Amino acid sequence: MTIAKPTQWILFIGIVLATIFFWQSWKKQTRNWREEFNQDVLENALILSGKLEVAERELMGILSLYRSSGEVAREDFRTFVTPILKNQNFIQRFEWIPRVAEEEREFYEIRARQEGLLDFQIGSSENGGQNPTEDFREDLFPVYYVEPLEKNEYDLGLDLGTVPRIRAGIDQIIALGLPSTTDRIRKTGDTNGPVWIRILLPFYEGREAPKSAEARNDHLRGFIGVVYQVDKMMEQMAKPYLSRGNHLVIYEDDDQDPDNRIYGDPLENPILENKSVSNFAGRVWFLVWQGTREFQNGPDRIPAMYVGGGTFLLTLFIATIFQILATRTRAIENQVRLRTEELTQANQQLRKEIEGRIEAEGKLQLAKKDAELANRSKSSFLANMSHEIRTPMNAILGYAQILDRQDDLEMESRSNIRKILSGGKHLMQIINDILDISKIEAGKVELTVTDFDLMALLDEVDTMIRPRAEEKKIDWRVETSLPRPLPVRGDEIKLKQVLLNLSGNAVKFMETGWVRLNLDPVGEHRYRFEVADSGRGIPPRIHKIIFEPFEQDAEGMKKGGAGLGLAISKKSIELMGGTLALESEVNQGARFFFTLTLPPAHQTPVREEESIKTVRGLAPGHRVAAVIADDNEQNREVLEKILSSIGVRIWTARDGMEALDLALKHRPDIVFLDMRMPVMNGFEAAKQIRIQFPVNSIKIVGVSASAMEDERNFFLGEGCDFFISKPFRLETVLSCLQKLLGVEFVYEITPEAPVLAPVSDSSPPLRNLPSGLMERACQAARLHNLTGLKSCLRDLEMEGECGKTLVERLKPLVSRYDMDGILAVLNQVRGPN
Numbered sequence: 001m002t003i004a005k006p007t008q009w010i011l012f013i014g015i016v017l018a019t020i021f022f023w024q025s026w027k028k029q030t031r032n033w034r035e036e037f038n039q040d041v042l043e044n045a046l047i048l049s050g051k052l053e054v055a056e057r058e059l060m061g062i063l064s065l066y067r068s069s070g071e072v073a074r075e076d077f078r079t080f081v082t083p084i085l086k087n088q089n090f091i092q093r094f095e096w097i098p099r100v101a102e103e104e105r106e107f108y109e110i111r112a113r114q115e116g117l118l119d120f121q122i123g124s125s126e127n128g129g130q131n132p133t134e135d136f137r138e139d140l141f142p143v144y145y146v147e148p149l150e151k152n153e154y155d156l157g158l159d160l161g162t163v164p165r166i167r168a169g170i171d172q173i174i175a176l177g178l179p180s181t182t183d184r185i186r187k188t189g190d191t192n193g194p195v196w197i198r199i200l201l202p203f204y205e206g207r208e209a210p211k212s213a214e215a216r217n218d219h220l221r222g223f224i225g226v227v228y229q230v231d232k233m234m235e236q237m238a239k240p241y242l243s244r245g246n247h248l249v250i251y252e253d254d255d256q257d258p259d260n261r262i263y264g265d266p267l268e269n270p271i272l273e274n275k276s277v278s279n280f281a282g283r284v285w286f287l288v289w290q291g292t293r294e295f296q297n298g299p300d301r302i303p304a305m306y307v308g309g310g311t312f313l314l315t316l317f318i319a320t321i322f323q324i325l326a327t328r329t330r331a332i333e334n335q336v337r338l339r340t341e342e343l344t345q346a347n348q349q350l351r352k353e354i355e356g357r358i359e360a361e362g363k364l365q366l367a368k369k370d371a372e373l374a375n376r377s378k379s380s381f382l383a384n385m386s387h388e389i390r391t392p393m394n395a396i397l398g399y400a401q402i403l404d405r406q407d408d409l410e411m412e413s414r415s416n417i418r419k420i421l422s423g424g425k426h427l428m429q430i431i432n433d434i435l436d437i438s439k440i441e442a443g444k445v446e447l448t449v450t451d452f453d454l455m456a457l458l459d460e461v462d463t464m465i466r467p468r469a470e471e472k473k474i475d476w477r478v479e480t481s482l483p484r485p486l487p488v489r490g491d492e493i494k495l496k497q498v499l500l501n502l503s504g505n506a507v508k509f510m511e512t513g514w515v516r517l518n519l520d521p522v523g524e525h526r527y528r529f530e531v532a533d534s535g536r537g538i539p540p541r542i543h544k545i546i547f548e549p550f551e552q553d554a555e556g557m558k559k560g561g562a563g564l565g566l567a568i569s570k571k572s573i574e575l576m577g578g579t580l581a582l583e584s585e586v587n588q589g590a591r592f593f594f595t596l597t598l599p600p601a602h603q604t605p606v607r608e609e610e611s612i613k614t615v616r617g618l619a620p621g622h623r624v625a626a627v628i629a630d631d632n633e634q635n636r637e638v639l640e641k642i643l644s645s646i647g648v649r650i651w652t653a654r655d656g657m658e659a660l661d662l663a664l665k666h667r668p669d670i671v672f673l674d675m676r677m678p679v680m681n682g683f684e685a686a687k688q689i690r691i692q693f694p695v696n697s698i699k700i701v702g703v704s705a706s707a708m709e710d711e712r713n714f715f716l717g718e719g720c721d722f723f724i725s726k727p728f729r730l731e732t733v734l735s736c737l738q739k740l741l742g743v744e745f746v747y748e749i750t751p752e753a754p755v756l757a758p759v760s761d762s763s764p765p766l767r768n769l770p771s772g773l774m775e776r777a778c779q780a781a782r783l784h785n786l787t788g789l790k791s792c793l794r795d796l797e798m799e800g801e802c803g804k805t806l807v808e809r810l811k812p813l814v815s816r817y818d819m820d821g822i823l824a825v826l827n828q829v830r831g832p833n
Contacts, residue, residue, distance in 0.1 A: 004326035007319045014315020022308025026301070033299040034272060037246070041274040041289040044241050044248075048287070051237040052280045055228075058084050059201055059281075062094065062224045066203050072096070074115055077145045085148060090232035092196060093152045095225030096145035097160055105140060112144065117156065124162035141170065141223065160223075166200070170223075173202050174216050177209060180282040184252065184262065185227070195230045195262040197252075199281040230263045245295030248287065255286035266290065392634075396420065396727070447575060451601035452492040453485045454527070458519060461496065465503045465517075467823065471782050474507055475514035482519060482527075487601035494572045495596070498580075501565040502531040502592045510535045513589075522595055530593040538584040546582070615734055618647045619744035624737060625649045625666060629659035629685065630674040630703065635726065639672060639703075642733055646745065656685030663689055663698060669741055672724075675704040675715060686719040699740040703728070769799055769806070774826060781822045789814065789822070 065080055066072055072080075081094040100108050105122055112120035122142040141161040146152045160166045166183050173180070185196040200223040202209070202216075210216045230250070238248055249264035251257070255275065262285075272291030277284060343354050403417050462478045469476030499517065506515045513534035522528045538546065547570045566580075573580040573594045584590035618624065626648050630636040640650050651666055653659040656673065657680040663671055671689060673682035680688075686700050702720035704711070712723045722736045737743050773795055780788035793810065796803040806829060813821040 004323055007323045007326065010315055010319040010322060014312050014319065017315065018308045018312035021311050022304050025304035025307040026299070029299040029301070029304060033296065037272045037289075037291045037295055038274055040243055040246060040295075041276065044238065044246070044289070045276040045278065045287060047241050048238050049278045052278060052285075055088070055233075056281060058088075059199065059224060059226055063201050063203060066221075066224065074145055078147050081147050088236070090229050090236055092227040092229055093155070094145075094147045095143050095155070095227070096222065097141050097200065097225050098144050098222035099220055100140040100142060102140065108142070108144065112157075120157055122157050122159055124159050141166075143225070160200075160225075166198070169200065173200075174220065175213050177211075177213070177216060178282055179209075182252075182281050182283050196227050197230060197262065197281075198225060198227045200225050201281075234263050243295060245292045247290045247292070249290065251286040251288065253284055253286075255288060264288075267292065447491045448493060449490060450492055451487060451489050451603055451605045453605050454488045454519075454598065455480075455482065455484045455486045456605075457492060457496055457499075458517070461499045461503060461517065464500060465507060465515075467782075467820065468504070468507045469515065470827070472507065472510065472512075474510050474512065476507065477514070478517045478519075480519040482521060485604075487604050488525075488598035489601045490596065490598045491576055494576060498569040498572055498594075499529065499531070501569045505565060506531055506533040506535070506590070509533075525599050526595055526597050528593060528595045530591060532589060532591045534589045537586045537588050538582065538590050539586055540584075543582055543584070547580070615646055615730075615745045615747060617645075617746050619746050622743045623649075624670065624741060624743060625651075625668040627651045627653060627659050627662045627666070627668045627671045629653040629656060629672065629677065629682070631655060631677045632674070635674070635703075639728070639733070642730055646734070648737075656680030656682060656688075659685050660688050660692070664692060667693075668698065670699040670701060670737070672701045672703055673720075675702055675706075683718050690719050701736055701740070769796070769802060769829070773799075774829070778823060778826050781819045781826065 062077075062080060065076075069076075077094075077096055085091055085094070098108070100122070109120055109122060122140055139161065140159050143155050143158045143160065146156050149156070161170065163183075169183065172178055180199055180201045182200075183198040185198060186193060202223055203221045204210060204216065205219040205221055210219050234248065234250070242248060247264065247267060247270070249266045250262050251260045252262050254260050266288065267290045270290035271293060272289075272295065274289045274291075276287045276289070278287055279285070339357070343350075346354065403413075458478050458480065462476075466476055503515065503517055510533055515531070515533045518528075518530040518532065520528045520530075547566050570580045573596070576596055578594040578596045580592065580594045582590065582592055624643075624647075626643055628636055628639050628643075628650060629652070630639070631654050636652050636654075640652055644650055651662045651668070653662055655677045659671060659673060660680070662668070671685075673685050675682035677685075682702060682704075686702070689698055689700060699721045700719060701722045701724060702715040702718075703724050703726065704715065705726040706712075712725070715723050721740055724732055724736060734745065738745075773792065777789065777792035777796070779785075780792055793807050793814070796807050806825075809825060810822055813825070
């Protein structure tokens with residue numbers, strides 16, 4: 001097959017663009033990686049500097065002890081430094097080095113021996129510390145105190161003034177007024193071994209260091225000394241905080257001289273490198289941070305691969321379309337050429353046939369165009385299906401909610417309205433199921449992990465399934481040996497949806513028999529869920545297809561439904577880490593089961609018991625002004641009536657331009673913007689409002705018939721503070737006002753359904769009421785037959801005192817159209833069958 005020229009160019013451009021985009025994305029990821037390394041270095045450098053400062057303060061604490069006391073006894077010195085030595089294992093020893101005149105040498109030696117150091121002598125570095133020196137000088141600087149004494153006896157009595165490097169440092173302190181001096185110590189001949197540093201802190205008579213060199217020489221009393229092992233020091237101060245792949249090398253005074261390295265081994269070819277400076281005991285430490293690809297596993301290649309690969313695949317797709325079109329064009333051209341040659345060779349007798357063929361080709365082209373138009377229409381229909389269905393449903397459910405809030409409705413009217421609400425919600429559930437299965441297959445659904453009580457969840461499922469089972473006289477039970485409560489962590493909503501789907505299906509397809517929901521532990525934090533029934537079973541031939549969307553057997557089609565419940569359940573269980581399985585034979589019932597890991601809850605979940613509340617208006621002192629913008633008059637009117645019913649002042653607009661004008665004129669507290677409007681859409685209106693008004697001065701709520709999570713996130717990212725999907729519920733609108741504006745409401749508290757007291761000898765014999773009449777009342781409540789229920793109440797009043805007592809308890813429930821509450825009271829009176 002010959003590749004067309006346009007296709008070749010498209011492929012070439014696609015490869016170039018994919019390469020460029022990959023390289024740009026890769027450079028960005030590498031730059032981000034380097035910035036993360038530099039940030040890690042900055043944090044570690046701050047931590048290390050802080051710990052070095054703490055070490056300096058410990059040394060200054062000993063100096064403060066000498067300044068406050070003038071002279072510190074050996075035992076007091078030991079008492080003060082011992083806790084520091086226990087906490088800091090990198091400190092080899094603390095020292096007190098007094099300034100001793102030659103004529104005081106014997107006095108100091110005698111006093112040390114009296115303190116228990118029987119072999120104490122002041123000696124030079126050449127003589128090893130305990131051997132007396134023949135080199136008599138005016139001033140000596142012996143190590144007089146050393147802690148801990150164990151393993152440091154060799155240093156006791158050493159005249160540090162005989163060590164050239166230390167003597168030079170002492171002279172610099174006196175001449176230049178330096179705050180301290182340090183000395184590096186290595187084992188003889190070991191240039192790469194561990195390093196010790198000795199810090200000497202001068203102690204002068206008085207509290208402050210003298211200003212002049214002469215005064216410093218006259219008032220110098222001695223030095224506080226400490227010896228640190230740098231390797232251990234960094235093991236404690238820096239290494240615990242270093243990320244994998246981040247190496248630290250420390251140089252003293254000069255980072256170019258390898259002899260000045262006091263910690264770490266430099267890498268030969270580090271990919272990342274950063275340098276910082278820290279001061280310790282008057283010396284400059286150069287901190288060299290070197291990184292390898294082990295740091296955070298190197299730059300992330302995946303975004304670059306996605307960008308480059310996505311660009312190439314897009315161009316490949318476009319090139320394929322061009323190639324298909326080019327192939328079709330060539331085929332048509334060849335066919336036309338062939339027909340033209342045949343027509344040229346044909347005689348006049350074939351003219352009519354040729355004309356007929358030309359006409360047929362014209363019809364073929366028209367049919368092709370019609371087919372393409374139908375395909376485009378179908379795609380447009382599928383894309384807008386959710387929006388177009390949810391928009392009128394918003395008006396239906398919205399007006400129904402508004403009517404349901406009216407106090408002057410007759411019971412029959414309220415019954416009809418609630419049937420509209422129930423039917424609308426059922427239709428919305430089918431639509432949402434279709435969207436759910438689409439989102440699951442597209443991989444756009446994520447788990448919402450929370451803490452919840454697993455046993456309470458089973459109770460909720462039991463509460464919702466039991467009335468259906470009792471209506472069909474099916475033996476329904478929830479069986480488990482697990483304790484109460486059982487706080488776990490997982491996706492409560494999806495697990496509840498799965499159990500309701502499986503249990504509801506079992507009850508729906510049963511005519512008689514039993515259904516069991518079992519929960520058993522199968523390991524540490526692992527639980528097996530099983531829904532079993534004694535029904536007619538499922539033929540093995542449809543075990544696989546039954547989990548496919550919209551797949552139903554003949555029995556399923558009779559019972560109704562969209563055929564999505566099992567498909568959604570299966571994919572939800574897989575998302576939670578389990579597998580939904582089926583075991584069933586014809587006439588032997590069916591078992592659906594799965595196993596999930598549910599770790600313990602982080603905190604004990606609490607379920608609040610709430611009264612049934614009806615919002616009647618804004619609380620005193622709360623005022624809200626709102627602008628509603630929607631090109632659909634019904635949707636605009638529904639939201640207007642909902643907000644007006646609670647006391648919100650409303651201005652309405654048909655497009656974003658009118659909404660912006662109203663906002664500029666009235667400065668409302670909140671603006672509700674439909675995202676799809678003519679003239680100016682909701683996105684542009686939100687953007688203009690953000691430009692015209694200060695931040696957070698006006699809250700913006702995006703309204704759309706779209707229910708996709710990615711579109712919701714897009715709306716919130718485009719300037720909206722809140723998002724409401726159509727059809728919107730009254731509770732959602734009120735929650736939005738409460739969250740964004742902090743308003744409070746006035747509630748009408750509806751009392752809970754009355755509960756009958758236990759039957760006693762003194763109570764009226766309620767259970768002696770006619771069983772046929774009680775069954776008729778239960779049937780009317782199940783079917784929401786208000787007329788039949790009223791007839792039953794009149795008959796009950798004729799049954800004497802017990803009948804009148806029951807009617808008085810049922811009247812509040814009838815006025816609220818609470819059929820579930822009525823059934824609960826009737827079943828309690830009837831008792832077990």
